[in-house]
Amino acid sequence: MSLDQNLNKILIIDFGSQFTQLIARRVREIGVFSEIVSHKKIKLKDINHSIKGIVLSGGPLNVYQINKYSFDKKILQLDVPVLGICFGHQILSKLNGGTVKQSKHREFGLANVYKKKNSLLTTNFFGIKKSKQVWMSHADQVSKLPKNFKVVASSTNSKFAIVENKIKKYYGIQFHPEVTHTENGKKLISNFIFLICKIKRNWSSMDQKNQLIKDIRKQVGNNKVICALSGGVDSSVVAQLLNKAIGKKLYCIFVNTGLLRKNEEVQVVQTFKKRLKMNLIYVNAEKEFLKKLKNVSDPEKKRKIIGNLFVKIFERYANKIKNVKFLAQGTLYPDLIESKSVTGSQTSKIKSHHNVGGLPKKMNLKLVEPLKFLFKDEVRKLGLELNLSKEIISRHPFPGPGLAIRMPGIITNEKIKILKDADYYFIQALREHGLYHKIWQAYAALLPVKTVGVMGDNRTYEYLCLLRAITSDDGMTADYYEFKKSFMQSISNKIVNSIRGINRVVYDVTSKPPSTIELE
DSSP states (O other), X not given: OOOOTTSOEEEEEESSOTTXXXXXXXXXXXXXXXXXXXXXXXXXXXXXXXXXXXXEOOOSOOTTOGGGOOOOGGGGXXXXXXXXXXXXXXXXXXXXXXXXXXXXXXXXXXXXXXXXXXXXXXXXXXXXXXXXXXXXXXXXXEEEOOTTOEEEEEESSOTTSEEEETTTTEEEESSOTTSXXXXXXXXXXXXXXXXXXXXXXXXXXXXXXHHHHHHHHHHHTTOEEEEEOOSSHHHHHHHHHHHHHHGGGEEEEEEEOSOSOXXXXXXXXXXXXXXXXOOEEEEEOHHHHHHHTTTOOOHHHHHHHHHHHHHHHHHHHHHHHOSEEEEEOOOOHHHHHHHSOSSSSOOOOOOOOTTTTTSOSOOSSEEEOTTTTOOHHHHHHHHHHTTOOHHHHTXXXXXXXXXXXXXXXXXXXXXXXXXXXXXXXXXXXXXXXXXXXXXXXXEEEEEEEEEEEEETTEEEEEEEEEEEEEEOSSSSSBEEOOOOHHHHHHHXXXXXXXXXXXXXXXXXXXOBTTSOSXXX
């Protein structure tokens, strides 16, 4: 996100953590702008007067792999407060003369930290018990502190869980305060910003909206833009942003892949063409997509086939419209972080989202992705700021590849029809029971397994339907929703009795991590 250089901000130096953008998001929630840069790219000359604090992120590296990371340590010699998180804490200690070693006892998951001394960083963090539950994720740890560093808090396995050098304004945290699992973690970030860096609030949803509109206008100029519109929250917000930014130069294309939710195409056309009066082109490409996906069972291949075909269709229509140079899509930060490194730092790829790793290497259209550094709930707030209806922005997420990744194995017309109906009954039941808005995302999936059942004294051999419903703040972590037994019995009976092809229903009770939200 380009920004006025005079706006005070927190600079986050990324060492490849999957939580780096989560740090930036917490800073924005507090009301201060933050910017992320790769440790490979940031140099001393890049630090200007607008940077009032620096955060060193976590990452998959270790500090004795000096050949795998690069960092201009002169940055630490500036009179700017520094907060190191996890790997950032270790490198801060290492570069100031401390020692980092492989831990005898690795810490992954919840741990308790105990207060050892007062610090500005931990003001109102610990409370009466003088301890807090936090989220650890490390195999290395600081074993010897540098000169003038003091211990603020310890855990059972990490003596130096929180440390400080008050003279230099250096602060190190071994755990992750940015994740929701850390109790009161946001308070540590808030204290760093307001008590140590002394920045005043300067960022809001309205500021974000205005900046994004300005960025879009700067990027696309007088050119026409195609927007990949699915009718989901993300693409709807992108479409409205572009509508505000460039008006009639925007052309929304809604592609019916044949893998949409039941009646989705009717609802999207009704909303965007008739109600919001946008330039909307409806493309029925069911046969094209299903032909390309015939006999394909590998999920990565599915995603890449779908991503490539989307782009071909968009380029086909771009040639018809003429003078179209840009393709806008609703890519979010979780899509990027699971598919590739965002800043060039080393991260682990989890899967290729169709709109990121699934795109072809060569494209005639340049991408416009105004939401790529935002999380789902931030996008929803932005949607409200853009005056989109609550009906649109409260919809559960739906993946671009659609039902293709909710039916592991090969795709057939029969399976699509069965799955559309199962998903429809599940979502309808959630709405009828007042549960839809309590759940972050819910769906039905059709597993590539058939089981034996009995109906009306006759043997059946039909598909197994999996239901998934999760709660989450941002899609980075998630837990399953605990339904009452009566609801589960009701929806199971509805699906089995109403749909020929399903004779068994199961419920997914796995959190993220270790699983992902979608099956494929």
